Amino acid sequence: xxxxxxxxxxxxxxxxxxxxxxxxxxxxxxxxxxxxxxxxxxxxxxxxxxxxxxxxxxxxxxxxxxxxxxxxxxxxxxxxxxxxxxxxxxxxxxxxxxxxxxxxxxxxxxxxxxxxxxxxxxxxxxxxxxxxxxxxxxxxxxxxxxxxxxxxxxxxxxxxxxxxxxxxxxxxxxxxxxxxxxxxxxxxxxxxxxxxxxxxxxxxxxxxxxxxxxxxxxxxxxxxxxxxxxxxxxxxxxxxxxxxxxxxxxxxxxxxxxxxxxxxxxxxxxxxxxxxxxxxxxxxxxxxxxxxxxxxxxxx
Numbered sequence: 564x565x566x567x568x569x570x571x572x573x574x575x576x577x578x579x580x581x582x583x584x585x586x587x588x589x590x591x592x593x594x595x596x597x598x599x600x601x602x603x604x605x606x607x608x609x610x611x612x613x614x615x616x617x618x619x620x621x622x623x624x625x626x627x628x629x630x631x632x633x634x635x636x637x638x639x640x641x642x643x644x645x646x647x648x649x650x651x652x653x654x655x656x657x658x659x660x661x662x663x664x665x666x667x668x669x670x671x672x673x674x675x676x677x678x679x680x681x682x683x684x685x686x687x688x689x690x691x692x693x694x695x696x697x698x699x700x701x702x703x704x705x706x707x708x709x710x711x712x713x714x715x716x717x718x719x720x721x722x723x724x725x726x727x728x729x730x731x732x733x734x735x736x737x738x739x740x741x742x743x744x745x746x747x748x749x750x751x752x753x754x755x756x757x758x759x760x761x762x763x764x765x766x767x768x769x770x771x772x773x774x775x776x777x778x779x780x781x782x783x784x785x786x787x788x789x790x791x792x793x794x795x796x797x798x799x800x801x802x803x804x805x806x807x808x809x810x811x812x813x814x815x816x817x818x819x820x821x822x823x824x825x826x827x828x829x830x831x832x833x834x835x836x837x838x839x840x841x842x843x844x845x846x847x848x849x850x851x852x853x854x855x856x857x858x859x860x861x862x863x
Contacts, residue, residue: 595780
C-alpha cells in the first residue's frame with residue numbers, strides 16, 4: 564500500500580473510531596440533538612406608498628399591537644373623499660327620484676279618475692270612441708311613467724351600495740398604512756428605511772419570539788415510547804453550564820428517514836419520529852441556530 568493511500572485510510576479509520584466512540588460515550592439520558600429555533604414572522608406592507616416612519620431597529624423589543632411603521636396613504640384618503648362626494652350626488656338624485664315618483668303617482672291617479680268616467684260615458688254612448696281611445700292611451704302612459712320613476716330607486720340603491728363597499732375597502736387600506744406588531748417579539752432584521760417606497764406585500768421587518776424557543780429531535784421507533792405530550796425534559800447548550808427545562812409539545816405521528824446532519828441516540832436507525840421540545844429562553848442566553856441536546860429526566 565502506498566504512503567498516500569495508507570494516510571487516507573488512516574484518516575477514514577480515525578474518523579470512524581471517533582464517530583462510533585462518541586456514540587458509545589453518549590449519556591444514557593441523551594435523547595437527541597438539533598438546533599434551536601423560534602417563531603419568526605416577516606412583517607410586510609399591505610399597501611404601496613412612501614415609508615414615512617419606522618419605529619424599530621434591529622435588536623429592539625416590540626409588543627403586540629405596537630406601532631412599527633407608517634406608510635403614506637394620502638392618495639387613498641383623497642379617493643375616499645371623491646367617493647363621499649359621489650354619495651352626496653346619489654342622495655340628491657334620490658330626492659329627485661322621490662319627487663318624480665310622487666308626481667307620476669299623482670298624475671296616474673288623476674288620469675285613472677278620468678279614465679273611469681269616460682269609460683262609463685262610452686258604455687252609455689255619451690263619449691266617442693276617440694275620447695275613450697285617448698284616455699286609454701293617457702292611462703297607459705301614466706302607468707309607464709310611474710314604473711320608470713320607481714325603477715330609478717333600485718339603481719340608486721345599487722350605486723350607493725357599490726360606493727359604500729369601495730369606501731370600506733379604502734378604509735381598510737388606509738388602516739393598513741399603519742403597521743403594527745403581530746406579537747411580542749424582537750426585531751431580528753430590518754429590510755427598509757424611511758423614504759423608501761413600500762411595495763404591497765414587501766417585507767419591512769423580521770420579528771422573532773426569542774423568549775420562547777424550540778428544538779426538534781429525531782428518535783428511533785424503539786425509543787419513541789419514552790416520550791409523551793407535556794413531558795418534562797432537559798435541554799443543554801455549550802453556552803450554559805446549567806440545563807434548561809423543556810417540555811415535549813409535539814410528537815410526529817408518522818415515521819420518516821433520518822434527516823442529514825442529525826444525531827440520534829441510535830445512529831444507525833433509518834426510520835425516526837420527530838419530537839418537538841419547547842423551552843423558555845432564560846436570561847436571553849439561547850440564540851436561534853444554537854446547537855443543543857435534549858436529555859430525558861431520570862426517574863427514581
